[in-house]
Amino acid sequence: MSGGFRTLLYKEILRFWKVLVQTVGAPVLTALLYLLVFSHVLSEHVQVYPGVRYTAFLMPGLIMMSILQNAFANSSSSLIQSKITGNIVFVLLPPLSYLEFFLAYLIAALVRGFAVGVGVLLVGLFFADIEMRYPLWILAFALASGAVFACIGILAGIWANQFDNLAAVQNFIIMPLTFLSGVFFSIHSLSPFWQSVTHLNPVFYMIDGFRYGFFGQGDVDPWLGLAVVTPFVLLLSGLTLVMLKSGYKLRH
Amino acid sequence: MTTAVRLRGVEKHFPHVHALRGIDLDIEQGEFFALLGPNGAGKTTLISILAGLTRATKGVVEIMGFDVTRQYREARRALGVVPQELVYDPFFTVRETLRLQSGYFGLRRNDAWIDELLDNLGLADKADTYTRRLSGGMKRRVLVAQALVHKPPVIVLDEPTAGVDVELRQSLWAFIRRFNREGHTIVLTTHYLEEAEALCQRVAMLKEGRIVALDRTENLLRAGAERHLLLELDPPELPAFLQSRLKGREGQHFVLDLPDYGDLEAILANLRAAGIAIRGMSLAQADLEEVFLKIMHGGAS
Numbered sequence: 001m002s003g004g005f006r007t008l009l010y011k012e013i014l015r016f017w018k019v020l021v022q023t024v025g026a027p028v029l030t031a032l033l034y035l036l037v038f039s040h041v042l043s044e045h046v047q048v049y050p051g052v053r054y055t056a057f058l059m060p061g062l063i064m065m066s067i068l069q070n071a072f073a074n075s076s077s078s079l080i081q082s083k084i085t086g087n088i089v090f091v092l093l094p095p096l097s098y099l100e101f102f103l104a105y106l107i108a109a110l111v112r113g114f115a116v117g118v119g120v121l122l123v124g125l126f127f128a129d130i131e132m133r134y135p136l137w138i139l140a141f142a143l144a145s146g147a148v149f150a151c152i153g154i155l156a157g158i159w160a161n162q163f164d165n166l167a168a169v170q171n172f173i174i175m176p177l178t179f180l181s182g183v184f185f186s187i188h189s190l191s192p193f194w195q196s197v198t199h200l201n202p203v204f205y206m207i208d209g210f211r212y213g214f215f216g217q218g219d220v221d222p223w224l225g226l227a228v229v230t231p232f233v234l235l236l237s238g239l240t241l242v243m244l245k246s247g248y249k250l251r252h
Numbered sequence: 253m254t255t256a257v258r259l260r261g262v263e264k265h266f267p268h269v270h271a272l273r274g275i276d277l278d279i280e281q282g283e284f285f286a287l288l289g290p291n292g293a294g295k296t297t298l299i300s301i302l303a304g305l306t307r308a309t310k311g312v313v314e315i316m317g318f319d320v321t322r323q324y325r326e327a328r329r330a331l332g333v334v335p336q337e338l339v340y341d342p343f344f345t346v347r348e349t350l351r352l353q354s355g356y357f358g359l360r361r362n363d364a365w366i367d368e369l370l371d372n373l374g375l376a377d378k379a380d381t382y383t384r385r386l387s388g389g390m391k392r393r394v395l396v397a398q399a400l401v402h403k404p405p406v407i408v409l410d411e412p413t414a415g416v417d418v419e420l421r422q423s424l425w426a427f428i429r430r431f432n433r434e435g436h437t438i439v440l441t442t443h444y445l446e447e448a449e450a451l452c453q454r455v456a457m458l459k460e461g462r463i464v465a466l467d468r469t470e471n472l473l474r475a476g477a478e479r480h481l482l483l484e485l486d487p488p489e490l491p492a493f494l495q496s497r498l499k500g501r502e503g504q505h506f507v508l509d510l511p512d513y514g515d516l517e518a519i520l521a522n523l524r525a526a527g528i529a530i531r532g533m534s535l536a537q538a539d540l541e542e543v544f545l546k547i548m549h550g551g552a553s
């Protein structure tokens with residue numbers, strides 16, 4: 001990796017760090033609101049796993065949802081802003097390879113996702129005791145899942161011509177995938193039909209495996225989860241690299 | 253010596269536009285070179301291809317001997333580009349912008365040079381200002397500084413003085429000239445033809461994706477436009493020996509062809525010998541504007 005890579009990574013992190021209130025503060029607040037509303041409404045009535053209070057059950061899902069949405073938001077909004085303002089040339093003129101370009105946007109997106117995730121976790125500690133039984137599972141699912149959404153963000157940011165295009169991806173792909181994935185419930189409470197639908201959603205495995213890292217119990221085996229998520233990481237990274245190498249919409 | 257910029261058979265097709273139709277061009281190291289042409293001629297496309305922002309459909313493009321696609325790292329390190337559009341990153345101050353740009357080129361501690369750039373471009377007191385707060389002219393200076401952070405041997409400026417006040421134009425050109433004296437190759441496109449005339453040793457004129465004229469500036473001036481001698485005579489009649497030169501009249505003046513200034517003395521001596529007094533006289537100098545218009549309207553020369 002060249003010195004240019006380090007600078008691009010630093011710039012991508014600095015970009016959201018400078019407006020931390022919007023890029024980290026706001027999503028943490030959103031997660032907090034979900035936490036307050038859902039735990040207040042449901043906490044007395046729902047017992048998902050034996051020995052796990054609903055508020056505690058909710059936390060990993062909220063953290064993962066925050067990581068995913070913010071990893072996507074970081075890479076996609078950075079790219080679309082640079083394209084629309086034209087300052088994307090500042091990073092296209094220097095001697096950076098497409099691999100360095102990819103890794104800088106990927107890692108910065110993960111850093112932003114994790115910053116929000118940690119923020120949500122810290123807030124959650126005020127409301128529930130959260131054990132973290134298997135930190136390695138937690139880390140593995142956070143990394144793999146964050147990477148998938150960072151890649152979707154890069155792809156969408158390069159493809160989109162305006163903010164409207166990104167909003168469409170956000171509203172019609174990212175939101176449904178994350179909401180219909182068991183953030184707020186265990187799929188065992190669903191009808192068999194909806195259970196099988198949810199099993200088709202890769203985000204379900206991301207959240208379930210992540211949650212397993214906290215409680216040591218989940219809806220499916222975490223190894224199965226990893227086996228589902230890893231191909232998505234490889235597929236989307238590969239797709240993003242091919243797109244960057246081709247110069248699609250960046251080097252006409 | 254390696255050619256600074258080498259283009260061979262370069263073509264560019266956009267979906268509905270054939271923007272470049274076979275460009276062959278060598279720009280030597282140390283040249284101050286102008287690329288002229290009307291809007292849409294393909295100047296920016298050509299520069300984008302040099303910079304790797306656009307890929308040529310066909311042809312070979314080298315910067316300091318490095319192929320811009322196969323050896324893109326070396327080629328881009330050798331090139332500094334001031335883009336035509338006034339772009340900036342609103343998140344950063346002037347100094348941050350220049351530090352980041354240095355970093356992209358692998359230069360970690362570049363502050364001494366950054367300070368020199370800021371001083372020379374009149375940006376020293378704006379170092380900690382966010383670029384979005386700067387006026388258009390100031391933003392342009394930041395773009396120039398950004399193109400120079402890595403002291404590239406080849407510097408390309410795409411209409412750097414469009415919409416910029418006269419004072420800045422002067423100081424900008426003084427600064428760019430200094431780079432040229434130190435051996436850097438300068439390529440510019442401009443709409444101000446007098447700028448190209450004053451600064452550039454060589455000029456290429458581009459029209460609809462083709463080079464229609466390419467020569468040293470003085471050759472273009474000599475070949476491209478006739479020089480005229482304007483005479484007001486007393487008595488106001490043109491003697492026979494000058495009839496063949498007559499182009500027309502402008503008020504009291506006869507407009508005469510004068511391709512060679514050396515003929516002037518003989519003409520004046522003959523007039524004196526014929527007893528004709530000279531009331532007024534002027535020489536009409538060709539300028540690049542005229543050459544430009546002539547070539548653009550008259551097709552290839």
Ligand SMILES: Nc1ncnc2c1ncn2[C@@H]1O[C@H](COP(=O)(O)OP(=O)(O)O)[C@@H](O)[C@H]1O
Pocket residue numbers: 252266267268269270271289290291292293294295296297298
């Ligand atoms: N990205 C693009 N897509 C399609 N056509 C383009 C693109 N960029 C430039 N062109 C076209 O190519 C031609 C040359 O444009 P340009 O290089 O910008 O000219 P100049 O800089 O000399 O004014 C124009 O007809 C322009 O419309």
Ligand SMILES: [Mg+2]
Pocket residue numbers: 295296297336410
């Ligand atoms: Mg142009």
